[in-house]
Amino acid sequence: MELLDLVKKHSPVTGEQLAEYLGVSRPTLRSDLSLLVMLGMLDAKPKVGYFLGNTLRTAGEPLPRFNSMKVKDVQGVPVNIPDTLSVHDAVIMLFTENADTLLVVTENKRFAGIITPKDLLKITLGNAGAASIPVSMVMTRYPNIVTLSPDDSVLDAIRKMSLHQVDCLPVTVESDDGAGQPVVTGWVSKSNIIRLMAEHATSQELGEPGL
Structure with missing residues (x-):
């Protein structure tokens, strides 16, 4: 790093x-x-x-303990939205789900991209008609997105977050039909990592086995 x-x-x-x-x-x-x-x-x-x-x-x-832990063991449930969803509805989703990032998927559930509050702010400022624009027009598209594999280590996730300065990384697997777009299985965020560290610190204080 x-x-x-x-x-x-x-x-x-x-x-x-x-x-x-x-x-x-x-x-x-x-x-x-x-x-x-x-x-x-x-x-x-x-x-x-x-x-x-x-x-x-x-x-x-x-963090040798984090090097042995797999992403699939700690990943969270992603907040997925369809690529046809409007910018207006995406803003509502951000607030109702208390999410920092939304993962965009196609009709057949393939990973299409991500959208962040910054993306939504950029498109809506000074643009009265932005609310009706589909998120597919403003999202960052796959494959221009850093992702994780379920078998990557948690330490790999930490390194990628720091290197690419992102708060969330999608976890993806190849689709069964061999298509170019993968399937999203979860995500790892900085809040996930912080929670893991808190749990580890608590277990150490109590003299219990680590993570």
Whole structure:
């Protein structure tokens, strides 16, 4: 992971410096840095900066437990919408399902793309007729989307989220008919990962077996 390599090379290093090295804004990195700190990969001290966390200093491989866990064991149920759904109805779905990302599927349930609040905001601002536009016109289309396989490790999911700066990754499998578009079986989000870490920390405090 590029962030970890930069911290290892320049620690202690501030968030502003990391953003400058990567050519992105500081807010863009905030959620990734918070996740890495929570996972124990990074530590942070106010007015000092970021440095490698205890997980990386004491283990040959970061989060070996997460490296052995499979995506299929932790994936959540995705919020799927048809590619014919209107932008207006997609906005309603985001709120009613409390979702950060919607997965778009075709009539035969093949994975077509994803749509985020940012996508919806961009199309609706200053566009009075946007509400009736189908989401297929504004979504990010497959295959231009990073995905996971059910047999990928949870650590792979963490790495992909950090590398591509996304909050959610669809989990897909090849369709039975061999068509080009896969089938969505689930998703992994940063909230999934944070929940896993919380459960692991609780089990460690109680002296129970880890995840």
